[in-house]
Amino acid sequence: MPDIVTAAMIVIGDEILSGRTKDRNIGHLADMMTAIGVDLKEVRVVADDEDDIIAAVNALRHRYDYVFTTGGIGPTHDDITADSVAKAFGVACDYDEKAMALLAQSYAARNIEFNDARKRMARMPVGADHIDNPVSVAPGFRIGNVHVMAGVPSIFQAMLDNVVPTLKTGTRLRSATVSCPHGEGIIGGPLAKIQEAHPDTIIGSYPKYLDGTFSTDLVVRARTQAALDAARQAVEAMVAALPAR
Amino acid sequence: MPDIVTAAMIVIGDEILSGRTKDRNIGHLADMMTAIGVDLKEVRVVADDEDDIIAAVNALRHRYDYVFTTGGIGPTHDDITADSVAKAFGVACDYDEKAMALLAQSYAARNIEFNDARKRMARMPVGADHIDNPVSVAPGFRIGNVHVMAGVPSIFQAMLDNVVPTLKTGTRLRSATVSCPHGEGIIGGPLAKIQEAHPDTIIGSYPKYLDGTFSTDLVVRARTQAALDAARQAVEAMVAALPAR
Structure with a gap:
């Protein structure tokens, strides 16, 4: 019997729904999943809205082996993915010690103030693991079977490259x-x-x-x-x- | 008070989820909706799977003013959108008289057999209205607030051009x-x-x-x-x- 491993994706961002930005991450994730033997079964594009994000995360994380999200993990007020995912899991969202240290070091090395906005990028659900960001330091994270990654395509792709080796894979289609x-x-x-x-x-x-x-x-x-x-x-x-x- | 009109989209097709085809319809619908003052609030990409299509149609048609679908209305066995949408509405799916006449005439004019596969394209939920297809004749359809259109981008765009004038629109963002x-x-x-x-x-x-x-x-x-x-x-x-x- 073939092993079937399933996944879903949540694309988070008003800019995709308004047409301002044309998504390029769905196609990339689809290609990667097909290549490694994970069946991408569903994609949802949702707004920068806490209730919508929570609903999508909870609808999909119980149904599929993996969930991948893109978007909404930057330092501005419209970046609400970390808080929303924490609420979906019923855990607190807080400044992650290791992420704070990483970011503090990176900004210090460039003589840039590690201000409150930048500190927002160290927030993640308590208990989450890092997804390394080789492009711009600020990490994504994994909690349970949900992998939270950046929306900027080059950063998403680099993060996904770090996630892929950690996934169980099925019999390739x-x-x-x-x-x-x-x-x-x-x-x-x-x-x-x-x-x-x-x-x-x-x-x-x-x-x-x-x-x-x-x-x-x-x-x-x-x-x-x-x-x-x-x-x-x-x-x-x-x-x-x-x-x- | 501004008028708010909302919409959701369902992209139907294994080929998008496998990465084989890169979707171009989400961005086009998003642009059009923004231009006319309809807020696109959510997009779902689902497989060629009856249960998945029914679930998406019923989740979204009650929540938003309009739902637009693309894909799965051709003559082959994997084109199951018409049947699935009919089931979502709890009505029969049958050969539409007007669509049968249109297609019969079009094939006769080109000396092409109007075979059973081609007749599939005249099937739609009982009570649905046509969405004209100026590109290749086979119509899309509207039932309730759900607009069912082709997945081939040039045909989708032509069908959408026929749908847009029928929509109520809100205060443009x-x-x-x-x-x-x-x-x-x-x-x-x-x-x-x-x-x-x-x-x-x-x-x-x-x-x-x-x-x-x-x-x-x-x-x-x-x-x-x-x-x-x-x-x-x-x-x-x-x-x-x-x-x-």
């Missing part, structure tokens, strides 16, 4: 893509039959529309190479039997 | 951006005070990290020009008083 020069209408019937005959695979059909013409990518996914190959060959045979375009 | 050549640490304290003094505005602080240096975009949002101007001027004065970089 292998995938193969078969290009079909036709739209979905001609293949819908036979493709459904192939999916039925290969229940241990997931067959997706992704239409593309370019210059007034549809084509389709047929993506077979499976947790064993044998299952993948069998379904892929069936899909290839189906496409080969279609009239040429 | 105006916004102004003040660029700050410093990171957030130096402004966290004074910015929080400005936010407190201007409770009818939403002030967001968005750090950028480029070539080893942080800068920040400070975004003021408000539903009246007077409130916007007052907070923007306060933010500008704060930035002007900072030491030059």
Whole structure:
């Protein structure tokens, strides 16, 4: 039996919902999870709102093996992720001693005042572990199965690189893509039959529309190479039997 | 009192969660909603899974004025959005007479067989209204406050253009951006005070990290020009008083 490990993501930030910032973290997390054999099952984008963040954290942390959040851990008043996650877990949010020392040292080395705003970045739920930030020092954190990371893509990516080796991973979902020069209408019937005959695979059909013409990518996914190959060959045979375009 | 109109989005598709396809529809919907004065409050990305789609539709349609979905309305076996939305509303999903006629005519004109797979695209919850698809004929639909649209970005955008004029809209959230050549640490304290003094505005602080240096975009949002101007001027004065970089 394949090992299944599941995850969800919470993207926190008014700027994504207003359109001002176009999210780039969902795609990166999705790629990383697929690469290591963790199934990303759900993503939620929520506002900088304590109730919304708490609701999302508690809805998802019980349902999936891992939860990853991005955004809202900086030094300004709209950075409320640490407090919200602490409330979701029912623990206090306080200045973390190790984070305070790290930040104090980093600012001292640059002759920058370690002011109250900057100290906010050392706040985390009591009992949380650090997620190292090699880019700009201020750490993310993990509490239970929830990993809290920065929203700035380069910092999120660096933090995630530190998280990935700590995760249990499942049997990787292998995938193969078969290009079909036709739209979905001609293949819908036979493709459904192939999916039925290969229940241990997931067959997706992704239409593309370019210059007034549809084509389709047929993506077979499976947790064993044998299952993948069998379904892929069936899909290839189906496409080969279609009239040429 | 400003009129507030709220919305949520459901992005349906395994291909987004696997990372294979990078979503481009969230940003487009967010931009459009901001432009017309609808507050996008939440986005969920869910798998091609009936239970997950039903749960998301029912969680969001009661909470927000509008729900918009993308993906899963094509002719293949993994296109299960119409059936799932019908179940969420507790109504039957059936071949829509008007959609059948539209599609039959379109395929006949192109000498293409109107096969069972293609007929799937005419299925919708009983009682739903069409959302016209000027790109490739197969319509989206609206049932209650839920608008079901295609996932292919060009088709989604064309459908959304047809939906927007039918929406009630609220008082638009105006916004102004003040660029700050410093990171957030130096402004966290004074910015929080400005936010407190201007409770009818939403002030967001968005750090950028480029070539080893942080800068920040400070975004003021408000539903009246007077409130916007007052907070923007306060933010500008704060930035002007900072030491030059």
